[in-house]
Amino acid sequence: MTDPRSTTIATDLTGPVAPPDLSAAEREHAAWRAARERKLCEPHGWLSPVALLWPTSTPRPLPGLPGEWWVADGRLFTRPTAGDTSALVGDLVRYGAPTSVAVAEGRSLVLGTYLPEGRSGADGEQEVAVEVVRRTGRYGLRLRDPQAPTRTGFPGVPAFAYDPAWVLDVPVRWFDRAVSLTVGAAQPRLVHHVEAVGEVEIAHDHLLLLTGTLAQPRLLFTDETDGVAPWRVLRAGVPGEEPAASDTLRLDLNRATDLPFAFTRFGTCPAPVAGNHLPFAVPAGEKAPR
Structure with a gap:
């Protein structure tokens, strides 16, 4: 098999742009690559993670997150605190009581989103999503921020x-x-x-x-x-x-x-x-x- 040249197909946030003189297989591949990069560039896609945090059994604040977080009885818990400048919102969030979720090993879910201090608007480009993961028996929190440099500067x-x-x-x-x-x-x-x-x-x-x-x-x-x-x-x-x-x-x-x-x-x-x-x-x- 020959070692092919590196691609020079132009890219932007919409994905590769196929030159007109490609074969049918090359055009199909370019369309697949464009769809692949569009998926990566979604506001809370895989270019957006900015932190991976591991709460413990002791309720405590975590960097960049509103509220305090802890793990007990195989579940992840969170509740607001008096000093919060933003709030976690979402269909799974309980108001006026601690929120808790359970996630199976190797799985994850998005618990909710919050608007960091200093940001305004709720257009999907400003709110940080809080993803709950469970890996090797531990609960983790992955923060997905559409303003992550890995996303906004994606080449x-x-x-x-x-x-x-x-x-x-x-x-x-x-x-x-x-x-x-x-x-x-x-x-x-x-x-x-x-x-x-x-x-x-x-x-x-x-x-x-x-x-x-x-x-x-x-x-x-x-x-x-x-x-x-x-x-x-x-x-x-x-x-x-x-x-x-x-x-x-x-x-x-x-x-x-x-x-x-x-x-x-x-x-x-x-x-x-x-x-x-x-x-x-x-x-x-x-x-x-x-």
């Missing part, structure tokens, strides 16, 4: 130019029963529990495990390419087709994407399954963000 995700040589139809073996595995995470002292649903063979007996579900398998992997994130993810299969209905699986490595941890320090993303490494360069898909 686009650098990527390799589309190369049809990296669209692979590979043998796949689906497991009769999903295999439960524990993997690392982008944050220290955290783990994730994932399920392997099958394995694919890539280039001369390199077997990599697929995680996720039979309907939506994904491949987390590392390789030898310079200038890419520590690991990337690929949604496997052809859109509109049932992946598990075939003994081959399409891997369009042009669509290998960076996980949230590559854009900010506040992602808790799962690491690849041990052994999901390709001992050669895959100069396709997204590079490490600038």
Whole structure:
């Protein structure tokens, strides 16, 4: 496989703009990249996190947040305090009593939003969203601020130019029963529990495990390419087709994407399954963000 040139497709907050002389496959890829970057640029998308906080069993204020926060009996609690200059609002927030929520391991939800002191308006570009996560048995709070510099100064995700040589139809073996595995995470002292649903063979007996579900398998992997994130993810299969209905699986490595941890320090993303490494360069898909 040849090492394709780096893409020079122009970007802005609407995503890549495809030149008119591209092939149909290149135009489809450019449209996919544009949709990908629009999603990243949503007000509370993965370019907006500015903090990841870990409340304890003792009720106390947390930096940048209104109220005080604590964990008890498997739930996260919050309540306003007298010195608050802003207030948490949302459908899940109780007024006049402590608010509490429970989140399953590995899951998250947006508890509410608040308007930081000094900001005005509620147009979705000013309010900070408070996401509750539960990782390795601990509750965390991820603050998503539309005014984060990672979002307001977003130049686009650098990527390799589309190369049809990296669209692979590979043998796949689906497991009769999903295999439960524990993997690392982008944050220290955290783990994730994932399920392997099958394995694919890539280039001369390199077997990599697929995680996720039979309907939506994904491949987390590392390789030898310079200038890419520590690991990337690929949604496997052809859109509109049932992946598990075939003994081959399409891997369009042009669509290998960076996980949230590559854009900010506040992602808790799962690491690849041990052994999901390709001992050669895959100069396709997204590079490490600038």
